[in-house]
Amino acid sequence: MISIRNVSHKYGSQNILSDLSVDFPKGKVTALIGPNGAGKSTLLSLISRQTDLKSGQITLDDVNINDFKPKDLALRMALVTQQNGVESRLRVRDLVGFGRWPQHQGRPCAEDHIIIDQAIQKFELEDISTRFLDEISGGQKQRAFIAMAYAQTTDWLLLDEPLNNLDIRHAKTLIQYLRKLAHYDQKSIIMVIHDINYAISGSDHIIALKNGKLSFCGQTEEVATSNSLSSLYETSIDVVKHGDRAFAYHHNAI
Amino acid sequence: MVKHHKYYLYTIVILLALSGVSIMIGVGDLSIDNPKAVELLLLSRLPRTAAIILTGISMAISGVIMQLLVRNRFVEPSTTGTTEAAMIGLLIVAIWLPSLPIIGKMAVAASCAVMGLLGFFQLTKNIPPEQPLLIPLVGLIYGGILGAIGTYVAIVYNLLQYLGIWITGDFSGILAGRYEFLWIAGGLALLCYWVADQFSVAGLGKSMSNSLGLNYSQVMIIGIGTVAINSSLVVVTVGILPFLGLVVPNVVSRIMGDNLRETLPVVAGLGAIFLLISDIIGRLIRYPYEIPAATVFGVVGALVFLRIIFARHSHA
Numbered sequence: 001m002i003s004i005r006n007v008s009h010k011y012g013s014q015n016i017l018s019d020l021s022v023d024f025p026k027g028k029v030t031a032l033i034g035p036n037g038a039g040k041s042t043l044l045s046l047i048s049r050q051t052d053l054k055s056g057q058i059t060l061d062d063v064n065i066n067d068f069k070p071k072d073l074a075l076r077m078a079l080v081t082q083q084n085g086v087e088s089r090l091r092v093r094d095l096v097g098f099g100r101w102p103q104h105q106g107r108p109c110a111e112d113h114i115i116i117d118q119a120i121q122k123f124e125l126e127d128i129s130t131r132f133l134d135e136i137s138g139g140q141k142q143r144a145f146i147a148m149a150y151a152q153t154t155d156w157l158l159l160d161e162p163l164n165n166l167d168i169r170h171a172k173t174l175i176q177y178l179r180k181l182a183h184y185d186q187k188s189i190i191m192v193i194h195d196i197n198y199a200i201s202g203s204d205h206i207i208a209l210k211n212g213k214l215s216f217c218g219q220t221e222e223v224a225t226s227n228s229l230s231s232l233y234e235t236s237i238d239v240v241k242h243g244d245r246a247f248a249y250h251h252n253a254i
Numbered sequence: 255m256v257k258h259h260k261y262y263l264y265t266i267v268i269l270l271a272l273s274g275v276s277i278m279i280g281v282g283d284l285s286i287d288n289p290k291a292v293e294l295l296l297l298s299r300l301p302r303t304a305a306i307i308l309t310g311i312s313m314a315i316s317g318v319i320m321q322l323l324v325r326n327r328f329v330e331p332s333t334t335g336t337t338e339a340a341m342i343g344l345l346i347v348a349i350w351l352p353s354l355p356i357i358g359k360m361a362v363a364a365s366c367a368v369m370g371l372l373g374f375f376q377l378t379k380n381i382p383p384e385q386p387l388l389i390p391l392v393g394l395i396y397g398g399i400l401g402a403i404g405t406y407v408a409i410v411y412n413l414l415q416y417l418g419i420w421i422t423g424d425f426s427g428i429l430a431g432r433y434e435f436l437w438i439a440g441g442l443a444l445l446c447y448w449v450a451d452q453f454s455v456a457g458l459g460k461s462m463s464n465s466l467g468l469n470y471s472q473v474m475i476i477g478i479g480t481v482a483i484n485s486s487l488v489v490v491t492v493g494i495l496p497f498l499g500l501v502v503p504n505v506v507s508r509i510m511g512d513n514l515r516e517t518l519p520v521v522a523g524l525g526a527i528f529l530l531i532s533d534i535i536g537r538l539i540r541y542p543y544e545i546p547a548a549t550v551f552g553v554v555g556a557l558v559f560l561r562i563i564f565a566r567h568s569h570a
Binding site: 074088106 | 449451512
């Protein structure tokens with residue numbers, strides 16, 4: 001379990017997170033949702049120690065994350081950030097291979113190569129595995145970075161908007177795949193996600209932030225209601241049932 | 255899997271061939287019946303060729319390391335004020351510590367180069383990497399300011415001649431006993447190959463390095479140390495060789511990519527090859543007189559540099 005306790009964070013004088021306390025459950029897919037500027041990405045970067053924690057405490061299985069050595073933390077959690085467009089000219093296979101860095105520190109062994117091959121297969125990158133990162137599409141790149149995080153084989157997988165640039169089939173496959181990882185391999189997944197339907201259908205647990213504070217959290221089917229989502233995003237969202245599955249209907253105003 | 259053996263093979267074959275040519279060229283007679291031929295070979299020809307190869311290797315490696323650490327394709331010691339800082343170090347030695355042995359001179363120059371590099375990192379740390387031309391622009395201005403300081407000090411202390419020697423990289427003065435420090439650069443090249451993967455990971459950016467648990471500050475220390483020592487070694491023994499550290503890594507990156515474990519041998523070899531060619535041209539074009547290798551490479555390098563910039567723009 002990752003526990004956030006009384007965490008506040010500021011950029012300049014602006015409060016991004018204020019006195020936030022919430023738990024990310026183990027072995028589940030947790031969707032981190034909320035309107036733009038709610039502090040989702042900041043929370044993710046504090047958990048993964050990309051940004052220094054100034055106030056409050058974050059623990060991973062009751063150990064303060066600041067007590068982990070960089071290498072040990074890299075063996076516990078992998079992170080996929082939003083791509084900013086500046087890439088090394090690496091081949092896809094080399095990039096995925098760097099996901100094994102925490103384990104092999106630059107000297108990969110046979111086991112590393114097996115896992116790299118699996119990751120490439122799993123995310124359908126075989127055909128482009130020898131292409132350079134700056135010569136493939138945004139969606140392919142996104143999958144390559146997720147495959148890299150997968151190859152890191154950590155218990156925790158943190159993804160910042162993993163569906164960016166993915167077409168419908170790949171988005172669906174990814175979400176299904178993340179659920180499998182959680183339910184069969186006991187991996188814990190946190191994903192920042194904007195598509196509310198993927199959040200509802202793809203997650204076991206939802207944590208909703210608004211203005212740096214917790215708006216609501218809990219099991220997805222219990223907390224993802226018309227009322228809670230409408231007030232979270234300040235626009236009308238109808239959660240309707242389609243068969244036995246919930247569906248957020250929000251295009252009616254257009 | 256991508257095989258790079260052919261690139262390694264080409265590099266080695268061309269390097270050996272050019273080394274042979276480089277050794278054979280010169281005013282002195284190197285034929286078998288000249289009794290002084292062996293002496294000429296050992297005192298002048300071999301040292302010169304070795305110095306060219308070591309310099310080419312060290313400049314190319316400095317360039318590729320800086321490009322990965324800064325995550326910008328247009329930086330190298332001469333576009334970031336590093337060589338100018340090393341030169342200021344040499345002026346300090348010439349003015350206040352003239353009796354220092356050459357290793358001491360090198361140490362002062364390297365320390366100044368480290369400070370110059372730290373200044374550059376400080377200046378550019380808030381420039382977004384999405385603006386690829388802004389960083390070298392700032393670096394060039396910064397280098398220009400440091401160079402101007404150096405020139406002013408040199409004028410005041412009447413040392414402009416010294417500056418002239420350092421500014422244009424030239425191998426005509428290389429003799430046995432005057433280049434051996436460059437072997438340090440060879441050692442540093444091996445060290446860089448040993449930790450090549452760390453530079454590649456650093457090249458993925460700070461957040462990725464972080465999440466992979468890379469010891470970022472250690473990589474920075476090795477990188478900055480290598481670049482500073484290499485730059486000052488080259489300035490002290492040969493003089494400034496602009497563009498080399500820029501052109502070579504860019505050419506290799508186009509063909510082979512940025513995985514330094516695979517590309518470093520080719521980057522190093524190609525650096526030596528380009529410099530050997532420049533030196534050979536410089537020696538032949540006005541035979542028996544010489545044009546400095548830096549001048550020859552400056553012309554070719556500037557053209558390749560422009561080509562890279564334009565190619566990049568049409569690509570993006």
